[in-house]
Amino acid sequence: MPSGSWDWVAEMTTTTGSTATDQRLYSVADWYDAEALLTTEERQVLGRLRGFLDAQAKPLLAEYWERGEFPEQLARPLIDLDIMEPAELTVEAPARxxxxxxxxxELARTDASLATWYTAQAGLFRTAIRVGASEDQQREWMPKVIDFSLKGVFSLTEPEHGSDIAGGLATxxxxEPGTGDGGTGSDDGTWVLDGAKRWIGGASTADVLCVFARDVADGQVKAFLVDRTAAGVSLEKIHxxxxxxxxxxxxxxxNKVRVPEAMRLHNVNSFKDVAAMLRAMRSDVAWIATGIQAGAFEAALAYVMERQQFGRSLGSFQLVQEKLxxxxxxxxxxxxxxxxxxEQQSWGIYRDQDSALAKMQTSLMMRETVGLARxxxxxxxxxxxxxxxxxxADAEAVYSYEGTHEINALIIGRALTGASAFTS
Known part of the structure; x- marks a missing residue:
């Protein structure tokens, strides 16, 4: 990089055939130009997102982070950007x-909370419906998930069970069987849920909570869409x-929350079905960990290029350049x-050890990157x-959620050796 200048990036060409005057979205942090894998239309949508984040989100972040509040005024405009399944990318098939x-x-390089808030719907809840719902349920619910007219959150973690949730889930x-006779007012039965969930992000503004509970009859884990305002449901903000x-x-x-059978996700009948969701969702967290690194790096780079010490730019010192x-x-x-x-997942290859490796390693590198940036x-x-x-600060939460470093390491170790080191 020429000393004291970033102008060189505007002159670079990409393998997509763009002209020399085109400006890449990720010209500094994306050194090997992974962006070249995006189509022109995809880059345009991401550019629209960046414009919104730069103009409307960034000026609010420090204030709301310090207040410990979510800037609700960003929610509807962010939804209206139509970035989950953008119309211009889904004419013939879903977005890639x-x-x-x-x-x-892009969301995470702006703010980890924004990325976590959006992926709670676009990743966690959407995956729960995509993997866990029957075809009839998907036809009814998926369009509402995509346009946010049905907002939901993934409610798995419990006060006493996080890493051991597979065997320890206590909810x-x-x-209770219903009439099921097909007549007026008949029903297919009701489920009664008791227990507690913790660390559920976005629950206070969701329409439904996707709650995972253990069926007392067979001991298997089932999933339910629970109305947030239903009798027996209470929410407390974690301070x-x-x-x-x-x-x-x-x-x-x-507390004795009643849920109709129709609101049970019919394809979730054991924790194996929940695990199928988790292996798909961990890739989202790995992208968040990567985006956080980009945001921290770009902020640090901008700072050292401007900050003067000993009569020189901080960016001109050897030790600073080594850390960069x-x-x-x-x-x-x-x-x-x-x-x-x-790419592998787009080909239908979903393996626990693959998503575990990505989440484990990107989170580990994230911790070092944000530390060096600070x-x-x-x-x-x-x-x-x-x-x-x-x-x-936000990197610490991402390091732990969706599988700790140790749990993901053991998933990889089991795949490598064929021996499970998990304790019962």
Missing amino acids: GIYHGFRIF TARF GKTSLRMMQNAHITL ARMLGNITASLSLVVRLT EVVGGNGITLAADVARFH
Whole structure:
């Protein structure tokens, strides 16, 4: 990079055949030009998203992060951008996986809470419907999920069960048969749910909670769409967080909550079905971890190019440049992981160990990258004004959710050796 200038990136050409005057979206952080895999139309949609984030979201982030509140005024405009399944990308087929990945990347390089909020609907809840709902249920619900007229959240984690949720899930579901005679007022039965869920992001503004509970009759895990306002449902905001402060996480209590059989996800009949959702969703978290790195790196790079110390730009010092190079290496490696994983999934290849590897490694590199970003910004790196502090703090939540480092490592180790090291 020529000293003190980024103008060189505007002169680069891409393998998509764009002209020398075209400006890439990710010219600094995307060193090997993974963006070249996007079509012109996909880049245009992402450019529209970036314009919104730069103009309307970024000016609010520091204030709302410090207040521990989500900027609700961004929700409807973000939904109206039509970025989940953009009309211009879905004329003949659904939007490609690589587009969905870069959409998450773009949100996360702006703010981790925004990315987590959006993917709660576009990733977690949508995947629950796509994998867990019957064909009839999908026909009814999926269009509403895509246009946000049915907002939902994925409610799996419990107060006492996170990493051990497969065997430890304690929320119960008891079935009460209905009339089922096909006459007026007949029903197919009702489920009664009791238990608690914790760390459920976005629950307070959702229409339904996708609750996973253990059937007392057969001991298997089932899934239910629970009306957030139903009798017996209570939500409490989790206070005192030092990470993802804008994201509103809830503790949910379920006390004899009645759910009709029609609102049970009919293709979820054991934890194996839940695991199928998780292996698909971990790739989203890996994209978030990668985007956070890009945001922290870009903020740190901008700072050291402007900040003067000892009569020189911080960016001209050897030790600072070494840290910038390490950050870029981490981002480049992370992008390589998530892009390749997304390609495999687009071919229908979904393996636990693949998504676990991507989540584990991108999160590990994310931790180092945001640490280095904070380091090169110095004392100002702990203030919200320099942007780096948000990424530095928010990375800790992403490092842990959707599978801790240790759990993902054991999933990979089991695939490598054929021996499970999980304790019972």
